[in-house]
Amino acid sequence: MKALLLVLAFGAITSVILTVAFRVLPSRLHATALVAVYAVSLCGLSVAFLLTPPDLGFLAGEFLTGSIFLEFAVTWLLYTAGYLGGLVQLYNLASRGLSLRMLIDMLEASPPPDSVKQVADGYCAGRGLAWMYEKRLEGLDHLGYITVHGGKVELTKNGAQKARVFDRLQDLLGIGSDLPEGSTE
Amino acid sequence: MSFAVLTGVMFFVAFAIVHLAVPRLSRNLGRGSMAVRLTPLFLLAIALIILAVWATGKTVPASPIGAAASILLAELTFLSLFVLYMPALYTVTHSLSVATLVMLRRSPESRLSKARLMQTFASQEFAAARLAAMVESGYIAKSSPPYRLCPRGKVVARAFLWLQRVWRLGPGG
Numbered sequence: 001m002k003a004l005l006l007v008l009a010f011g012a013i014t015s016v017i018l019t020v021a022f023r024v025l026p027s028r029l030h031a032t033a034l035v036a037v038y039a040v041s042l043c044g045l046s047v048a049f050l051l052t053p054p055d056l057g058f059l060a061g062e063f064l065t066g067s068i069f070l071e072f073a074v075t076w077l078l079y080t081a082g083y084l085g086g087l088v089q090l091y092n093l094a095s096r097g098l099s100l101r102m103l104i105d106m107l108e109a110s111p112p113p114d115s116v117k118q119v120a121d122g123y124c125a126g127r128g129l130a131w132m133y134e135k136r137l138e139g140l141d142h143l144g145y146i147t148v149h150g151g152k153v154e155l156t157k158n159g160a161q162k163a164r165v166f167d168r169l170q171d172l173l174g175i176g177s178d179l180p181e182g183s184t185e
Numbered sequence: 186m187s188f189a190v191l192t193g194v195m196f197f198v199a200f201a202i203v204h205l206a207v208p209r210l211s212r213n214l215g216r217g218s219m220a221v222r223l224t225p226l227f228l229l230a231i232a233l234i235i236l237a238v239w240a241t242g243k244t245v246p247a248s249p250i251g252a253a254a255s256i257l258l259a260e261l262t263f264l265s266l267f268v269l270y271m272p273a274l275y276t277v278t279h280s281l282s283v284a285t286l287v288m289l290r291r292s293p294e295s296r297l298s299k300a301r302l303m304q305t306f307a308s309q310e311f312a313a314a315r316l317a318a319m320v321e322s323g324y325i326a327k328s329s330p331p332y333r334l335c336p337r338g339k340v341v342a343r344a345f346l347w348l349q350r351v352w353r354l355g356p357g358g
Contacts, residue, residue, distance in 0.1 A: 001254060004261065022352040062251035065186035065258075074190060074258070077265045085268030092272075094348045094357055098281065099315055101358035103324055103334060103342040104349075112331040119332065120312040124358035132358050133307035136281050137299075145286060153302055155286065155295040163290035169277045170287060173205065 001063035002049075002056050003075040010045045011082050017041075018087060027095075034091065038083050042076070049075055098132065188244040189255040192231055193262025200227050200263070201270060216278065217322070220271060231259045281306055 014037060021033040049072060054064055065071045093100055101124050106112060113119045120129045137153065140146045145159030155163060204219060238244050239252040246252065276283060285302060289295050305311065316332065319325045324338035334342060349357055 001258075004257075019352060022354065027355065060250070062246050062248050063254050065190075067187060070187050070190060074262065078261060081265030081268045085265070085272060089268075089272050090348065091352070091354075094345050094352065095354045096357060097345070098358065099319055099324075100341070100345055101356070102312075102315060102319065103338050104346050104357075106325070106332055106334050107339060107342040107346065112333050114330045116309045116313045116316065116330070118330075119316060120307075120309050123312070125356050127356075127358070129307040129312060130303060133281070133303060135358075136285065136306075137302070140282055140285065146289065148299065151299050153285075153289065153297055153299050155289045159286055160290060160295060163286035163295075166277060166283045167287045167290050173274075173278065175278055 001059055002052070002054060003071050003078055005056060006045060006048055006052070006075055007078040007082060010041055010048070010079060011086075014041045014083065015087065018091075022091075030091070030095070034088055038088075041083075042079065045075065045079055046072075101132075186246075186255060186258060188238065189235060189259040190262050192234060193259040194266065196227050196231050196234075196259075197263050197266040197270075200224075200267070216274070224267065227263065228260055231263060232256045235259055 018033070018037055021037065022030060025033055054068065054071070055061075065074070102119065105119070105122055105125065108125070109122065113122060123129045123132060137146065137148060140159070141148055144156055145162055147154050147156060200223060204216060204223060207219065235252065235256050239246075239255070246255065285306065288302070288305065289297055316325060319338070320327060323335055324341065326333045326335050345357075349355070
């Protein structure tokens, strides 16, 4: 129970810090802020855990695990899950979620889109799906996974390594892929 | 309490095995809807297992409050692992960037025309498929135009629109 209370307290503090960081920093620094806040807050949480008594001065005996190592591991697990599975996922969805953006476009559209073409062209307040995909390609190019030259997109060595890992994972999961015409696979 | 953590971990392992294996055997079962259906069942099973062990008087604290705390800890352990697992899986199965890398890898010489990629990931066919998936998930009222949001879709869209404004994220997408 100590783990849960500490994680809730640090989660609340972290949410406020991240909100301020997102509002103040340019979007290109958001990913750095997410990593930095996680690292610093996890250190702070660990220190707080070690400096506070197992019962936090008020918890009844039934709420104690009896093992400081177990309680510490649970504290890390709960916090990491809340941060990476909660805050970071919310950020990813709000900043890049494709289906979510379609829902927001429909919410804001008046009258509602009357064709698939209107949905595709009106994506992200009129920027269009092509804009969205250009942004994805730019991101992959920036990370050094692909190169784009003269209308051709090619995997780099680094990108090929990443692609191999994801390809194997998709095979493992039994996911089919949309293979291009002329593909040998 | 260590029994509670162990129970949460073991139930998550069982969940992951079922969640990964069953859609491989039956293509009619989507992983997203399966997770939604399976999770409450696993949470219920965790509670029942801990109550059963508590009734025997072993491993779980004797008081009802201690048993309730054990159930809470086991379920939080399960849910923590769940919220780390689902986004990781979703990245492999649904990310456009990952799909692009894999498509390039499976193409001759790991190279494709930009037009071909655009046709796959930014076309009207692509949008239609996404719309169909959102109809199936209950966010959009029907698969034919005009497209209107269901109450569930409105709640999600408004919540994230609010979050985008609070975090000043811009339009997203």
